[in-house]
Amino acid sequence: SSDTTEDTKAKAKDVKFDPQQLYKKERGEEKEHLYMIVIGHVDAGKSTLMGHLLYELGQVNQRTMHKYEQESRKLGKQSFMYAWVLDETGEERNRGITMDVGRFQFSTKTKSVTLLDAPGHKDFIPNMISGAGQADVALLVVDATRGEFETGFDFGGQTREHALLVRSLGVTQLAVPINKLDTVSWSKERFDEIVKKLKGFLKQAGFKESDVTFVPCSGLSGQNLTSKPTENELVAWYDGPCLLEVIDNFRSPERPVSKPFRLSINDIFKGTGAAFCVSGRVETGTLSVGDKVLLCPNRESAIVKSLAIEDVSKTIVFAGDQATVTLSGIEMQNVSVGNILCDPQYPVSVASKFQARIVVFNVTVPITKGFPVVLHHQSLVEPAVVRKLISQLNKSTGEVLKKHPRFLGNNTSAIVEIQVSRPIALELYSECKELGRVMLRVGGVTIAAGLITKIIL
Numbered sequence: 045s046s047d048t049t050e051d052t053k054a055k056a057k058d059v060k061f062d063p064q065q066l067y068k069k070e071r072g073e074e075k076e077h078l079y080m081i082v083i084g085h086v087d088a089g090k091s092t093l094m095g096h097l098l099y100e101l102g103q104v105n106q107r108t109m110h111k112y113e114q115e116s117r118k119l120g121k122q123s124f125m126y127a128w129v130l131d132e133t134g135e136e137r138n139r140g141i142t143m144d145v146g147r148f149q150f151s152t153k154t155k156s157v158t159l160l161d162a163p164g165h166k167d168f169i170p171n172m173i174s175g176a177g178q179a180d181v182a183l184l185v186v187d188a189t190r191g192e193f194e195t196g197f198d199f200g201g202q203t204r205e206h207a208l209l210v211r212s213l214g215v216t217q218l219a220v221p222i223n224k225l226d227t228v229s230w231s232k233e234r235f236d237e238i239v240k241k242l243k244g245f246l247k248q249a250g251f252k253e254s255d256v257t258f259v260p261c262s263g264l265s266g267q268n269l270t271s272k273p274t275e276n277e278l279v280a281w282y283d284g285p286c287l288l289e290v291i292d293n294f295r296s297p298e299r300p301v302s303k304p305f306r307l308s309i310n311d312i313f314k315g316t317g318a319a320f321c322v323s324g325r326v327e328t329g330t331l332s333v334g335d336k337v338l339l340c341p342n343r344e345s346a347i348v349k350s351l352a353i354e355d356v357s358k359t360i361v362f363a364g365d366q367a368t369v370t371l372s373g374i375e376m377q378n379v380s381v382g383n384i385l386c387d388p389q390y391p392v393s394v395a396s397k398f399q400a401r402i403v404v405f406n407v408t409v410p411i412t413k414g415f416p417v418v419l420h421h422q423s424l425v426e427p428a429v430v431r432k433l434i435s436q437l438n439k440s441t442g443e444v445l446k447k448h449p450r451f452l453g454n455n456t457s458a459i460v461e462i463q464v465s466r467p468i469a470l471e472l473y474s475e476c477k478e479l480g481r482v483m484l485r486v487g488g489v490t491i492a493a494g495l496i497t498k499i500i501l
């Protein structure tokens with residue numbers, strides 16, 4: 045509407061404006077946006093479940109589906125047809141998208157959902173570096189088959205590790221599909237047994253009981269995915285929501301549009317003429333055409349020439365948007381992936397040392413003082429060293445168990461001091477959760493995830 049244009053102009057001229065109200069005006073009609081990641085042990089049925097869900101929601105066309113059904117039948121692997129669809133559709137969809145995370149889109153009644161990370165990737169942890177850092181909510185898929193749930197949960201499986209990981213990255217809401225319930229004749233006893241075990245663990249891991257929903261289902265047969273179950277044995281004891289309703293019931297994260305502007309750059313490319321573009325997620329605040337921005341950690345200024353979301357030009361973009369920004373007044377070679385664009389009046393911190401509260405999982409050698417790691421912060425990848433082990437914490441309560449531990453093994457939580465090889469742009473988790481999360485990797489394996497608790501200038 046013309047009102048909106050006026051507001052945008054006011055912002056561009058730096059006249060006082062209310063970003064929250066403007067956001068409502070511009071986007072109020074749209075569905076709330078939710079970023080969701082799918083986690084769980086290998087073979088829990090993540091690909092099949094999501095492939096089937098996307099198919100039922102009309103995200104995969106009939107012809108393609110028919111092709112995969114025939115091909116998979118020919119190979120005697122019909123049970124893989126949905127997983128295949130997801131993998132192949134993923135490749136197609138990813139073409140032209142510069143993100144290193146697989147993305148799928150679907151809608152529920154009130155939400156527009158972006159599924160992060162192609163669940164077909166068996167090697168989940170390395171791939172979730174960018175994924176989990178952006179996720180608002182997670183689906184934790186577990187296999188109800190006798191023996192299989194136990195493998196994934198008790199015996200070094202990934203169920204616990206993934207749940208702890210997303211929690212330590214700030215995800216608070218979980219849906220837990222108790223999958224493959226067809227293999228146990230839809231047994232209520234089996235469902236209850238698994239729920240009981242998971243409840244105890246998830247509570248310990250820091251999830252509120254009211255923020256976790258368990259859903260009996262079968263990704264293969266499609267029971268209870270997008271509509272109420274029809275299987276008699278399941279109908280007999282379950283009348284709760286189907287998976288789609290559970291996703292719809294997630295609370296949407298608030299878009300922090302009133303906070304100072306920050307955008308983390310994940311791609312840089314040539315535009316028309318002398319101009320060039322950067323793209324990335326607007327983590328907080330808003331950005332308008334004509335705004336002055338500061339590129340950190342180098343602290344170089346630039347001007348916003350134009351803005352776009354998926355090739356549609358915009359005069360203003362908001363927190364939560366994946367935006368393309370055309371910049372002027374700055375050299376392209378001075379911009380790198382992982383840099384942060386911010387409001388020059390309220391810039392991000394720039395430092396090479398900070399403290400973080402981390403969770404350690406996956407280490408073959410315990411972490412000791414001086415331990416070299418690769419730091420991942422949004423799209424930034426930088427060598428770093430764990431300088432100090434300050435204290436070991438109780439994982440669920442956060443209470444100090446031990447001061448100055450000599451080493452940190454798997455499944456421990458701790459406060460550590462990290463020294464990066466050069467200054468980076470960062471923020472406290474308490475001030476900006478988007479720029480306050482880090483991951484530590486060694487030899488391509490993620491060994492810890494954490495939240496920045498103190499910046500040492």
Ligand code: GDP
Pocket residue numbers: 084085086087088089090091092093123124127163164166223224225226227261262263264265
């Ligand atoms: P992922 O590794 O978690 O992505 O698991 P997949 O989706 O690749 O599935 C692993 C195996 O479990 C495949 O053989 C699937 O056909 C099978 N599977 C998946 N979902 C179900 C289900 O609901 N019921 C049964 N019986 N098998 C399933």
